Amino acid sequence: MHLIITDARLARSHAIHLSGGKLVLVGLLSSFVLMLMSAALYHWVFLKGAREGWPVIGSLVRLVVKDEFDQRDRFMRANLDAMARKLGEMQAKLVRLDSLGERVSGLAGIGAGDFKAPSGQGGVLIMGHSLSLEELQATLAEMDKLTDQRVDLLTVIESRLFDQKVRSMMIPTQEPVPGHMTGSSFGWRIDPFTGRSALHTGLDFPGAVGTPILAAAGGVVVTQQFHPEYGNMVEIDHGNHLITRYAHTFKVFVKQGDLVKRGQVIAQIGTTGRSTGPHLHFEVLVDSIWQDPQKFLAMGRGMPEMARAQSPPRAMQQR
Template identity: 70%
Template sequence: MHLIITDAWLAKSRAVYLSGTRLVLVGFVAALALMLVAAGMYHWVFLKGAREGWPLIGSLVKLVVKDEFEQRDRFMRENLDVMAKRLGEMQAKMMQLEALGERVSGLAGVNPNDIKTQPGRGGVLVTGRSLTMEELQATLADLDRLTDQRVDLMTVMESRLFDQKIKKMMVPTQQPVQTGILGSSFGWRIDPLNGRSALHTGLDFPAEPGTSILAAAGGVVVTQEYHAAYGNMVEVDHGNDLVTRYAHASRVLVKKGDLIRRGQKIAEVGTTGRSTGPHLHFEVLVQGVYQDPQKFLTAGQKLPQAPTVAIAQSPAAQPAQIPRPK
C-alpha cells in the first residue's frame, strides 16, 4: 500500500509505503488505543453515575452488589454448615471425655465437682438445621470452658495418680529374691545355733550363692557395712521412717548414699555373718520397730509359703536376729 502525504504550505509531498505486516501492526495498535480510551471512559462514567445515583447505572450497581452479597452469603453458609458438623463431633467427643474423666477420677480419689468452677450447661444442640454465627460462637465458648475444666481435672488426677504410684514404688512389695522360696518366717522360733527360743525379725529366702538380691522398693542406701550377725548388710531408707534390711550377702553392689530404684540388683546371696547356709535375711522396720515383711510382700504379689515347722529345723535355718546395729 502506497500513501502520498502532501503539505500545501511547504509545497512538499511524501510517499509512505506500508506492507501487509505493517498495516496489520498499525491496525492492532489503533484498536488497542481505542479499547483503552473506551475502558477509561466507561470506568469514569460508571463511577460518576454510581456516586451521583444515575438511574440506569444505579440499578446495574445494585444488581452487581446483590449478586456479590448472595455469593458471599452462600459461601459463608456452606462454611458454617461444615463448622457446625465439626462442632457436633467435638461435642460428642467432649462428652465421652467427660464420662471417662469421671470414671478415672474415682480411681484417683478426686471429686470432679470440686474442680468445676461454675455449673455446667449443655451448650447449643447441633442439629441438622443451619446455625448462626452467634450460636456457633456460644457453643465454642461452652466447649472452651468445658475443656478448661477437663484440663484442670486431668491435671489434679495426674498429680494424685503420680503420688499414688510414687508411694507404691516406695513401699517394699517387690520380692527381694526371684526364687520365691520362703524359709523361716517372721516370729518366734527355736534358734538353730543355740537351741533357745528367739524372735526371728525377718524372712529368710534360701538361694544359691550369687543369686541376685533385688531392692524391694525405691529409696536411698543408708547403711552398707559388715556386721558380726548380719554379715555383709545393706539398709535402704524408703522415707516415712520405713527401712528395709538385706543381710548375709556374699557381695554388695551399692554403697551408702546411692539412690536405687525398685527391683534394682543391690547385692548377691551369700552366707556371711551368723548364718548356717546361703540365704537372704530380709527385714522391714518402721520407726525402728521390726515388722512382718510378709504383709508388705503379699500386698504386691502372692508369695508362696513353705511349711515353716519343717524348714525351721533344716540346715539352712537362720539364727535369731540381734537388735539393729548402731
C-alpha cells in the same frame, strides 16, 4: 501498501510504504487504543449514572451488588455450618474426655464429681437452625473456658498420679531374690540353733552364694556393717519410718549414704553371721517394729497373701 500524502500549500507529496507486519502492528495498536477509550467512556458513564441515579444503571448496580452479597452470604453460611459441625464434634470429644477423666480421677483419689463442669452442661451440639456468627463465637468461648478447666483438673490428676507412683516406688514390694521360694516365713518357729520356740523376724530366701540381691524399693542406705547375728548387713530407709534389712550377705555393693532405686543389685547372697546355710534374711521394719514382709511383697506380685502363706515349707530352717 503505499500511502501518498499531498500538501496543497507546499505543493509537495510524501509517500509511506507499509509492509504486512507494520499493518498488523498498526491494527493492534489501533484496537488497543479503541478499547481503552471504550473502557474509559463506559467507566465514566457507569459511575455518573450510578451517582446520579439513572434508572437503568441504578437497577444494574443494585443487581450486581445484591448478587455479590448473596454469594458472600452463601459462602459465609457454608463456612459457619462447617464450623458448627466441627464444634459439635469437639463437644462430643469433650463429653468422652469427661467420662475418661471421671474414671482416671478415681485412680488419683479425686472425687469423680470434681471433674465435671460447674455448670453441669455438655453434650453434642444439635441445632434446629443454623448458628449465627455471634452464637458460634459464644459457644467457642464457652468451650474454651471448659477446656481450660479440664486442663487444670488433668494437671492435678497428673500430679496426684505421679505422687502415687513415687510413693509406690518407696514401698518394698519388689522381691529381693526374684523367683525363689522362701525358706522360713515370718512368725514363731523352732530355732535351728537352740531348738526352742523363737520369733523369726523376716523371710528367708535360699540361694547359691553370689546370687544377686535386689533392693525391694528405692531409698537411702542407712546401715552397711557387719553384725554378729546378721553378718554382712544392709539397711535401706524408704521414708515414713519404713526400713528394709538384708542380712547374711556375701558381698555388698553399696555403702552408707548411697541412694538406691527399686530393683537395684545391692549385694549377693551369703552365709555370714548366725546362719545355717547360704540365704538372704529379709526384714521390714516400721517405727523399728518388725512387720511381715509378705504383706508388702504380696502387693508387688499381685497374689493373695494366703496363697503364699500356704507355700510348702523348706526342710532346712534358716535365719
